[in-house]
Amino acid sequence: MSATTTALSKHWPKAQMPVPKAAQIHYLSKPQLDRVLKINHFLIGAFQHSISNIKENLSGTYLFLLTDSDGVLIAMDHSCDLTDEVQQSPIRLGMIFTAKSCGVNAISETMDQHKPIFLPPELHENPLFQTWHCYATPLSVGLKHSGYLDVSTINADLQSELIAIAKLIPAFMQNSYQSLQASQATGQTSVEFTDRQLTILEMISNGLTVKAIALKLKIKECTVNHHKKVIFNKLGVQSSTEAVSMASRLSYL
CATH class of the missing domain: 3.30.450.40 (GAF domain)
Incomplete structure (x- = not known):
């Protein structure tokens, strides 16, 4: 501690x-x-x-x-x-x-x-x-x-x-x-992501776990979880599967 x-x-x-x-x-x-x-x-x-x-x-x-x-x-x-x-x-x-x-x-x-x-x-x-x-x-x-x-x-x-x-x-x-x-x-459905969020979103789509993402990006697991939470909120979803599906439909993946 x-x-x-x-x-x-x-x-x-x-x-x-x-x-x-x-x-x-x-x-x-x-x-x-x-x-x-x-x-x-x-x-x-x-x-x-x-x-x-x-x-x-x-x-x-x-x-x-x-x-x-x-x-x-x-x-x-x-x-x-x-x-x-x-x-x-x-x-x-x-x-x-x-x-x-x-x-x-x-x-x-x-x-x-x-x-x-x-x-x-x-x-x-x-x-x-x-x-x-x-x-x-x-x-x-x-x-x-x-x-x-x-x-x-x-x-x-x-x-x-x-x-x-x-x-x-x-x-x-x-x-x-x-x-x-x-x-x-304007009726747009665009979502604004930071570069780090887009990177994590792509890693999620490739099946990487939170631990694997943290190791690869050299950041804490809680930081990855924070980014996931923000990504989910922006896409209006509740899970990684839904996030990947929504991001694909919006052409982010």
Whole structure:
């Protein structure tokens, strides 16, 4: 277990641990969440595409959160070393990041102040976030205010990089969002892939396993799985077989 993972396991409360009553976390119901996800599908797609491009160049431990304009978590991503911790934490889609729901946090502060906010660990009310350095910013994607972006790290030394990343993502999202809207408006079925995603898609079509792809590309297996997840989302499929079939029909293979 790495030093980073050990620190997270020690300081990030597990899902089964109670949250203080003053900061009881609230979530949308599944029907409510499904409706919110449908309304924000362009925004979510733009976020996923942008994070996919940026993650390949990151070496630190990061957590990326996207909420709608009401502070409801609609998408998230993270570095590979956070997989177990995120799965065990209370953070999941539908979580409401207002101060009333989970205490003062970077997203609730940027919602209240309508400007980018950097929040160090000691200023978070909820123990869930009290080892995290968080930078949150309002998002104006398309022609209107769309939601909020939060980029967080547990490493204080990465503060400058954290802010730089958080400032880059909205520009990537704007371009991706406009591309998605344009495709729908013209009735196109085109899907935008990165070079790495196309390479992995071709390897999947050739029958390579996740382990084999990771060895061949000299990347982690969790990174391959992340790319597969993004590829499946972009193609609207649930399995490798469906992905290969859809990609073939769209002339990507």
